Amino acid sequence: MSKWHYQLMKRCFDGTDNYAVHEYYVMDGEDAWTNDPVTLDGESVEDVKEMLHRMLNDIDKHGIKTLVKGCF
Numbered sequence: 175m176s177k178w179h180y181q182l183m184k185r186c187f188d189g190t191d192n193y194a195v196h197e198y199y200v201m202d203g204e205d206a207w208t209n210d211p212v213t214l215d216g217e218s219v220e221d222v223k224e225m226l227h228r229m230l231n232d233i234d235k236h237g238i239k240t241l242v243k244g245c246f
Contacts, residue, residue, distance in 0.1 A: 180232035181207060186245040193238070195229055 181198030184191060194211035212229075216222040 180229045182233045182238045185241040
């Protein structure tokens, strides 16, 4: 069984350090995340607000994960 949360990740994008929110999965003790950042969308303004609220809560709870240490 897998569980997921929103995860703020520091990564190198086009030669520049960059932050983006990804879906982060813990499956049987293994960590995985989406290759592309999540998009912010919904069927209503309230849906978008709820998604933002969940993202902010997860960032506060789980912090930042670094994919690479600085760009080369």
